[in-house]
Amino acid sequence: MTTVGLPPAAPVAGDPVGPAELSVWPSSTVSLSTGDLTVGGVPLAEAAERFGTPLYLLDEDEVRTRCRTYAHAFPDADIRYAAKAFLCRAMARWVAEEGLGLDVCSAGELELAVAAGVPPERILLHGNAKSPHDLEAALRLGVGRIVIDSPSEIARLAAAAGAARTRVKVMVRVVPGITAGAHEKIRTGTGDQKFGLSVADGSAQHAVARVLTQPDLELAGLHCHLGSQITSTKPYLAAVRRMVGLMARVRDTHGVVPPELDLGGGHGIAYRPGEPALDVPALARKVRAELIESCATAGLTVPRLVIEPGRAIAGPSGVALYRVLTVKRTEAHTFVAVDGGMSDNPRPALYGVRYAPRLVGRHSYAEPAPVTVVGRHCEAGDVLAAGVPLPGDVRPGDLLAVPAAGAYHLSMASAYNLVGRPPVAAVRDGAVRLLVRRETLEDLRSRDIGS
Numbered sequence: 001m002t003t004v005g006l007p008p009a010a011p012v013a014g015d016p017v018g019p020a021e022l023s024v025w026p027s028s029t030v031s032l033s034t035g036d037l038t039v040g041g042v043p044l045a046e047a048a049e050r051f052g053t054p055l056y057l058l059d060e061d062e063v064r065t066r067c068r069t070y071a072h073a074f075p076d077a078d079i080r081y082a083a084k085a086f087l088c089r090a091m092a093r094w095v096a097e098e099g100l101g102l103d104v105c106s107a108g109e110l111e112l113a114v115a116a117g118v119p120p121e122r123i124l125l126h127g128n129a130k131s132p133h134d135l136e137a138a139l140r141l142g143v144g145r146i147v148i149d150s151p152s153e154i155a156r157l158a159a160a161a162g163a164a165r166t167r168v169k170v171m172v173r174v175v176p177g178i179t180a181g182a183h184e185k186i187r188t189g190t191g192d193q194k195f196g197l198s199v200a201d202g203s204a205q206h207a208v209a210r211v212l213t214q215p216d217l218e219l220a221g222l223h224c225h226l227g228s229q230i231t232s233t234k235p236y237l238a239a240v241r242r243m244v245g246l247m248a249r250v251r252d253t254h255g256v257v258p259p260e261l262d263l264g265g266g267h268g269i270a271y272r273p274g275e276p277a278l279d280v281p282a283l284a285r286k287v288r289a290e291l292i293e294s295c296a297t298a299g300l301t302v303p304r305l306v307i308e309p310g311r312a313i314a315g316p317s318g319v320a321l322y323r324v325l326t327v328k329r330t331e332a333h334t335f336v337a338v339d340g341g342m343s344d345n346p347r348p349a350l351y352g353v354r355y356a357p358r359l360v361g362r363h364s365y366a367e368p369a370p371v372t373v374v375g376r377h378c379e380a381g382d383v384l385a386a387g388v389p390l391p392g393d394v395r396p397g398d399l400l401a402v403p404a405a406g407a408y409h410l411s412m413a414s415a416y417n418l419v420g421r422p423p424v425a426a427v428r429d430g431a432v433r434l435l436v437r438r439e440t441l442e443d444l445r446s447r448d449i450g451s
């Protein structure tokens with residue numbers, strides 16, 4: 001671990017970066033008279049100098065504060081951070097220290113989380129296609145819940161539990177038939193996608209019935225996850241009503257009431273100033289009220305709530321830093337090309353997501369002009385941000401910083417063009433320490449063992 005103490009940042013009088021613009025940055029962000037920003041008390045230019053670029057910074061206090069916001073808003077719920085948003089040992093440790101558990105969806109995420117000290121009983125395992133290795137690891141490590149996502153999984157899991165002489169607590173992932181989520185590829189609440197078991201066609205009810213016949217499986221609850229980057233509370237309230245309706249049917253049919261209701265994650269964040277984010281305390285209040293009312297109407301005991309936020313914890317805590325390599329002016333566009341791109345952030349290419357990069361590390365008095373920030377990869381679609389204003393004198397060697405970069409960037413990073421994945425450093429109280437080192441050419445070469 002590398003830790004560098006840096007002198008305290010000197011904030012400027014008459015902060016040149018306004019509060020509206022800073023709203024999508026970690027709350028520790030301060031604007032300096034040099035034109036740089038500090039995050040967690042660390043000047044971005046210094047971090048870039050020290051670790052090179054591209055570089056991802058994670059503000060530890062922002063992660064912890066966001067965990068606490070959830071714990072405070074949902075005091076009676078089990079909060080399981082969705083590790084797919086971003087996972088490394090430090091992240092797992094911070095989240096666990098704040099009292100949360102983890103939602104994992106592979107043996108890899110599970111092993112890393114347990115090695116980092118997350119109590120296995122606070123972990124739940126997801127996956128529409130769990131491998132034998134995933135299930136073996138889940139049983140060996142004693143995960144708290146396994147979420148069943150397909151009919152064939154029930155017999156497989158029951159057999160594995162029987163062989164391991166253990167009783168496994170399971171949830172059934174239900175498709176409630178609710179459309180929500182910022183892009184069609186991240187909507188999972190309706191039937192036309194691969195996750196879950198539908199209420200509409202009866203496969204959810206059928207799965208519940210089958211689980212109840214298995215002596216080695218215990219039905220801990222019902223689960224649904226509507227999709228991702230949802231900024232309204234309404235779909236969640238609709239989900240509560242549908243799920244409570246299903247719980248009542250399970251009781252009427254089988255005489256048992258699943259004790260837990262997992263509403264998944266999907267809580268949306270702002271990527272650019274002015275964009276909406278899901279109001280977590282409001283969500284908590286309304287979900288609780290809806291749950292109490294729906295259960296009273298159905299004559300059910302209120303189940304224990306479980307939620308699985310990923311993006312809303314990791315996303316706003318992360319900042320990506322890139323160095324400008326070239327500036328190319330064509331008749332129609334100015335292309336500002338940086339030293340990263342779709343290999344560290346595939347989101348714009350996958351979902352057309354828009355970001356708000358800004359120049360850091362120096363002052364510019366040049367008028368802003370619209371540019372297209374592109375990556376270095378061999379794809380014309382490797383565009384990080386189109387039509388964004390940057391100072392007219394932006395040039396090679398400049399540093400660009402992208403806020404809200406903590407979720408679904410590095411966790412979906414690839415080895416495209418063998419450029420190597422960027423390092424991750426944590427910032428806190430003016431110190432920066434490396435959490436994940438840069439992937440080197442040697443790392444990549446060492447996997448290539450043929451001739």
Ligand SMILES: Cc1ncc(COP(=O)(O)O)c(C=O)c1O
Pocket residue numbers: 082084085103126225227228229264265266267308309310311312
């Ligand atoms: C089952 C489940 N839970 C939680 C999440 C986390 O979603 P988000 O990061 O949008 O909160 C996901 C998304 O991958 C998911 O599939």
Ligand SMILES: N[C@H](CCC[C@H](N)C(=O)O)C(=O)O
Pocket residue numbers: 186187188226227228229266347351407408412
């Ligand atoms: N797996 C999540 C969505 C992840 C979206 C994420 N990959 C993004 O970049 O926005 C889901 O099923 O809702």
